[in-house]
Amino acid sequence: VSKFKIIESTLREGEQFANAFFSTEKKVEIAKALDEMGVDYLELTSPAASEQSYNDCKTISNLGLNAKILTHTRCHMDDAKLAIETGVDGVDVVIGTSSYLREFSHGKDMEYITSKAIEVITYIKEQGKEVRFSTEDSFRSDLVDLLSIYKAVDKIGVNRVGIADTVGCANPRQVYELVRTLRSVVNCDIECHFHNDTGCAIANAYAALEAGATHIDTSVLGIGERNGITPLGGLLARMYTADKAYVKNKYDLTKIRDVENIVADAVDVTVPFNNYITGYCAFTHKAGIHAKAILNNPSTYEILDPTDFNQSRYVSIGHRLTGWNAVKNRIEQLKLGLTDEDAKQVTQKIKELADIRPLSLENVDVLLRQYHSAKETSSH
Ligand code: HCA
Ligand code: CU
Numbered sequence: 413v414s415k416f417k418i419i420e421s422t423l424r425e426g427e428q429f430a431n432a433f434f435s436t437e438k439k440v441e442i443a444k445a446l447d448e449m450g451v452d453y454l455e456l457t458s459p460a461a462s463e464q465s466y467n468d469c470k471t472i473s474n475l476g477l478n479a480k481i482l483t484h485t486r487c488h489m490d491d492a493k494l495a496i497e498t499g500v501d502g503v504d505v506v507i508g509t510s511s512y513l514r515e516f517s518h519g520k521d522m523e524y525i526t527s528k529a530i531e532v533i534t535y536i537k538e539q540g541k542e543v544r545f546s547t548e549d550s551f552r553s554d555l556v557d558l559l560s561i562y563k564a565v566d567k568i569g570v571n572r573v574g575i576a577d578t579v580g581c582a583n584p585r586q587v588y589e590l591v592r593t594l595r596s597v598v599n600c601d602i603e604c605h606f607h608n609d610t611g612c613a614i615a616n617a618y619a620a621l622e623a624g625a626t627h628i629d630t631s632v633l634g635i636g637e638r639n640g641i642t643p644l645g646g647l648l649a650r651m652y653t654a655d656k657a658y659v660k661n662k663y664d665l666t667k668i669r670d671v672e673n674i675v676a677d678a679v680d681v682t683v684p685f686n687n688y689i690t691g692y693c694a695f696t697h698k699a700g701i702h703a704k705a706i707l708n709n710p711s712t713y714e715i716l717d718p719t720d721f722n723q724s725r726y727v728s729i730g731h732r733l734t735g736w737n738a739v740k741n742r743i744e745q746l747k748l749g750l751t752d753e754d755a756k757q758v759t760q761k762i763k764e765l766a767d768i769r770p771l772s773l774e775n776v777d778v779l780l781r782q783y784h785s786a787k788e789t790s791s792h
Pocket of ligand 1: 425428484548549575576577578579607637
């Protein structure tokens, strides 16, 4: 699982998010920020979508970023030609293969799809560019159809084949099985794209990697069509947990928050409270028992080390679940020099007050200081 590549699709799938409208300047800013983080590829909206989309592919290809620049097109020669004109490093080609898409979208049969795929892939390769071929709605496509088309494109030298859970219906076990099967049929790399309609987008990405996939599509904060896809931050959290050294070495994890802020701002949303790594409570510890252990050794209740992500840990103490060890720690931070017995007493006071209303850290500090000075006065 440790070796994997990220195809960052905020500038393609992310543009399909309800609120997204990216100016050229904003795209450039996002592209640079993602590049600094070290993502392997940036995927851009098809140049066939609009004139600005076409120009933006050119602009971003010319930035001289480390990340490879891809654009994402339908499986059409016209689109492929436009893509090549823009100077991108590669093209992610997609076509629908499920019966839904064949009936209600493009209306083509598998024979036609296969011959088109071969024509388009051959052309892109002849231009010296990287090419991926993916089937939209893979999990509701016929397995025999899928494997035969992937086999055909692998044989003519496609760089990657892609699996897409377009509607977010797949679960990790199904993903593992499909990728495993595909792994035994093709030699090329395998890219996976997971929508999050039913909450499996990160778990599915992980299962895909376990089964032999090599590339995962992400977007910042998971933005995309409907409720989006595998979020970049969440995938990094998952992969950090699987192989910390590899992930820390390859990606600049301290930049996640900046990238998310740029994108959140651009699409007019706030970072969710429970977001992976950057949600406001992602490193807040509350229960007295947790707080005590955290103060002794953070790993007791933290799988992610906040400092690796340039985040800080917060131990919350102004509430009824608080414990005297955490309160004592705050007393020490304030250099108030109270005894354990004092800490226990003042903790009881905090609990009494917090049963009526939650206290801010400032409220708690005032209480600790009052206790301290009351004690000083009485001892003189
Ligand atoms: C879409 C297309 C896509 C493509 C994924 C891919 C999907 O429906 O907008 O290229 O692998 O989810 O199927 O985003
Ligand atoms: Cu998608």
